[in-house]
Amino acid sequence: MADNGAAPMILTEHLTKTYPNRGGKPIEAVKNVNLTVERGEIFSLLGPNGAGKTTTISMISGLIKPTAGDAFIGGHSITREPMAAKQLMGFVPQEVALYPQLSARQNLVFFGKLYGHYGAELQRRVDEVLAFIDLTDRQKDRIETFSGGMKRRVNIGVGLLHKPDLIYMDEPTVGIDPQNRRRILDTVKQLRDEQGMTVLYTTHMMEEAQELSDRVAIIDHGEIIALGTQGELTQQVGGQDQLELTIDGAGWSEELISTLEQQVKGVSRVQYLPPDEAALDGGIGLTGKLNVFVGQGRRALPDVIELLNRAGVDVQSVKVQEPDLEAVFLALTGRALRD
Amino acid sequence: MRKIWTIAAKDLIATYTDRNLLIIMLLTPLLLSTIIALAFGGGASGDSAGPSLSDIPIAIVNQDQGINPAGEMGSLLPPGTDLRGTLFDLSLTSESAITGTDTTTATSSGFNIGDVLVSILAPDSPQAAASTTSFSSDNLPACPLVAEGSDSGYDTTLDQLFNTTVLTDTTAARAGVEGGEYAAAILIPPDFSNRIMPFGQFGAADGAVAEIAPVQVAPVEVYANAGMPIEASVARAVTEGIVGQFSRMGLAVQGLGDSAIESMGPMDSEALAEPPPALTAPAGEWQAFLARQGENNAWFAALAGLVGGLSGGNDSAVTDENMDENIGDEVGGALACLFAPGAGSITIMREPVNKLQEQPRFARVMVQVGSAQAVFFALFTGVFGVLSIYDERKQWTLQRMLASPTSRTTVLTGFLTGNVVVVLAQLALLMLFLTGISSLILRRPIFIWGGPWYLLLLLMAAISICVAGLGVLVVGLARREEQVQVFGPMVNMFLGALGGSFGFYVPAALANLSLITWATDAFRTLATGETDIWLNLTVLAVQGALFFGVGVWLFRKRLDL
Known part of the structure; x- marks a missing residue:
């Protein structure tokens, strides 16, 4: 039952889930997933809806049996030693998995008992968790009377009750207001930073993955298509900054494209949209739009503006667009995350 | 074992803190029984003195x-x-x-x-x-x-x-x-x-x-x-x-x-x-x-x-x-x-x-009508109690239980135990309330169910096992939740009609097919001071065991996620 401290928190080996399909080819929901999640890190599984995130997390948490492969939690196989593996993890599903007719405290006590906690120790843990999720004053109220954000907090609280080494959070911010979302994201960071907990976080929200994650795995059609830190991922796809400049179309000449490419360091490509095309791309009136693709956007920006000024081109606005996970996903799949 | 009782107790608390469920499970049969008993058994003015x-x-x-x-x-x-x-x-x-x-x-x-x-x-x-x-x-x-x-x-x-x-x-x-x-x-x-x-x-x-x-x-x-x-x-x-x-x-x-x-x-x-x-x-x-x-x-x-x-x-x-x-x-x-x-x-x-001489007419009718209504409504609790596993799956509480270090067998046993306990509590409460209502209407304390208490408890336990077992069987037989929604009430209405819950009686050969008949007959026997209900208990227990056996075998796949 004890945690094997030397083993990674999560290790999956060729994890595969296939569902039979009557009269057709079997559906491969998860294909040969190999992951290693180290202790104390926030690891995000990023992908669009239907990519296989929940199926993967369901296999890792022992809810469904893998068709092939295995997952190890703190060194315990989820298929051969499920009780030992489950004791190490807390589970926060996407849905608010609580009994609405029971109070917050009753829900916590119930699930606490299923993790083997009873008596005074359980009551103490419940008090701690209620304080952590800031719901001590509402502990006796039924869940059905809570707001969406409060329910989400209790949902997380249940997962934390037995002080697990690892906590799974499956899209925990779905459907809540920005204020509660911010609160949950802060809680996740707090779990890692203050309690040394390992967090496996699934989301289709690129911003959340970027903000929280030490490492990210991007999953699509049941396969891991990229894995690493955010920087590693953008480097993998050759990510460049993009300078978007709004300029007065009257002073523009096609020669400036080659001048910029040759004279400003790191510029790989320059694209000009005249006023009529720029209008289609959000431009106003006689202004044109100039896109400059460059390795270090902020560093190159002064040189670009000086060169344009010297050529008599009036720069009206500037925006620096750095490469992100959305861009990575786009580059890898040709689709946006939210498609 | 502790976790089984934890799950069963959760069902008990969740059920008995749900106002809508309480109206269906308790208030409706109580009202129906009281109205029928007043109509056919006279009220306080009728025979409160307990005519001989x-x-x-x-x-x-x-x-x-x-x-x-x-x-x-x-x-x-x-x-x-x-x-x-x-x-x-x-x-x-x-x-x-x-x-x-x-x-x-x-x-x-x-x-x-x-x-x-x-x-x-x-x-x-x-x-x-x-x-x-x-x-x-x-x-x-x-x-x-x-x-x-x-x-x-x-x-x-x-x-x-x-x-x-x-x-x-x-x-x-x-x-x-x-x-x-x-x-x-x-x-x-x-x-x-x-x-x-x-x-x-x-x-x-x-x-x-x-x-x-x-x-x-x-x-x-x-x-x-x-x-x-x-x-x-x-x-x-x-x-x-x-x-x-x-x-x-x-x-x-x-x-x-x-x-x-x-x-x-x-x-x-x-x-x-x-x-x-x-x-x-x-x-x-x-x-x-x-x-x-x-x-x-x-x-x-x-x-x-x-x-x-x-x-x-x-x-x-x-x-x-x-x-x-x-x-x-x-x-x-x-x-x-x-x-x-x-x-x-x-x-x-x-x-x-x-013994009957000691019971007023209202109380005697209440025993007959009340027990038939109580068991009839318990049938619904049995079926829909088991059906709630679909709700648990939808709201992911079932998954959350299975993600904890609790085996599927424990979860299933706890779930079914909870259903039996919920039905048992429903019957016990209805029996108490019915005797309370009788006391109020007759303006004197009266326990209409006779005794002895251990036989009453045994009887209610046998009925609960039978009713909950039937629920498992019905849910196990159905392939989808929607089928249970239709099929469950149909089975219950059929058993209620055979068992005399609707005020008319069918020939004994048919009536004996309904567990309600065996249950009400046993309650009536106890109320008259007799204690020979062993045949009833045996029939109910054997039915319950059969229902549970077949039902669980069919039902266990419902825990597959």
Whole structure:
């Protein structure tokens, strides 16, 4: 039952889930997933809806049996030693998995008992968790009377009750207001930073993955298509900054494209949209739009503006667009995350 | 084990803190039972003092046209010997005739067993007084319903048991029952005597040897008041007991007649040594005549024996040994039983009658109606309790349980245990509330369910297992939740209809298919002070085990996610 401290928190080996399909080819929901999640890190599984995130997390948490492969939690196989593996993890599903007719405290006590906690120790843990999720004053109220954000907090609280080494959070911010979302994201960071907990976080929200994650795995059609830190991922796809400049179309000449490419360091490509095309791309009136693709956007920006000024081109606005996970996903799949 | 109880307790708390569920599970059956019990069992003003069963209001309608047995028997005599109306009067006039004191004159040429029944059940009525067969209450010994020396201490006689109204119109009698005026109406059909007494159906063959038609079951109808089921069942049992004695007597007479006719053989009409007495002659003169004839003529000796035998007299002047033995043991015994119904089948009522006397009518109806409603509504809790596994899966609480270090077997066992506990609590609460309501309405504390408490608990546990098992089976059989939503209530309604939850009753063979029948019968038995519910408990437990066994086997796949 004890945690094997030397083993990674999560290790999956060729994890595969296939569902039979009557009269057709079997559906491969998860294909040969190999992951290693180290202790104390926030690891995000990023992908669009239907990519296989929940199926993967369901296999890792022992809810469904893998068709092939295995997952190890703190060194315990989820298929051969499920009780030992489950004791190490807390589970926060996407849905608010609580009994609405029971109070917050009753829900916590119930699930606490299923993790083997009873008596005074359980009551103490419940008090701690209620304080952590800031719901001590509402502990006796039924869940059905809570707001969406409060329910989400209790949902997380249940997962934390037995002080697990690892906590799974499956899209925990779905459907809540920005204020509660911010609160949950802060809680996740707090779990890692203050309690040394390992967090496996699934989301289709690129911003959340970027903000929280030490490492990210991007999953699509049941396969891991990229894995690493955010920087590693953008480097993998050759990510460049993009300078978007709004300029007065009257002073523009096609020669400036080659001048910029040759004279400003790191510029790989320059694209000009005249006023009529720029209008289609959000431009106003006689202004044109100039896109400059460059390795270090902020560093190159002064040189670009000086060169344009010297050529008599009036720069009206500037925006620096750095490469992100959305861009990575786009580059890898040709689709946006939210498609 | 601890986790199993944790899951079961969660279901119990979740169910009994849900206001909507409580309305369906408790309030609805309580309201229904109370309304029905008030409608049919009277209220505080009706019988709060707890009327005794000694005053059961019944109506009796005698349509019996009787028979003229003498006319039939006369056909046995040679042509020209007009004994019609006389022979049979001799046999059924009075004890004085039987003992040969020769003081009683025949008063009628007909015989009406319906009148006898009226005389017994309504001894003070004018109809009884005018009964042609003169079974007046004065002639009836005080018949205890139980044999002397019984430890029940119950000594009510038929006189005290019933408050009988004699009517002439069956429609009025039925209306009186439907209006709640009578617990039952006893309707005696026109051919009652004819069916009971075989000599009403003599069939002469060749004018010499006759055959007696078989005795038939007499179809006396007991039209019962569903709102007074206990009183009606007492009236029915008493009536059946008495009619049963009549039938036995008829059978005895049939046997006697058969053997007599066989032994008499063809009559020698030339042997009639003297003319018969006048038709109006005293009975003793007739018996003496027959005896004299019998001295020289075996046929008349046998006839005299038959006549004497019908009058039940062991002291008959006729000395034929075979005839006398038949008369004494069969006919006389059957007639004697008429006047001591306690010695017959009525004795089966002695304990219930004793205990039921202590219960007001409202409480008795409440036991019947309340238990049927309680079990019927428990069926819904059983089915929809198991069905809630679909809700648990939808709201991901099932997944959350399975993601904890808790085995699937533990989760399933806890879930099913919870369902049994929820049903058990529902039954226990309904029983308590129903007895509380009865106490309020009757304005005195009363526990309507009888006892003992351990049998009540055993019974409720057996019902809970059966009901929850049925729920598992129904959910296990259905492939989708929607199927259970349709199929579950259908099964419950069917069982409710068979089990009498809707106020009508089906034949016992069908009713016994419903667990509600076994449950309500057991509750009723306990309420009457009886404790013999082991068959009911066995049937319920075996059904429950079967339901659970098959149901769990089908149901376990519902935990696959």
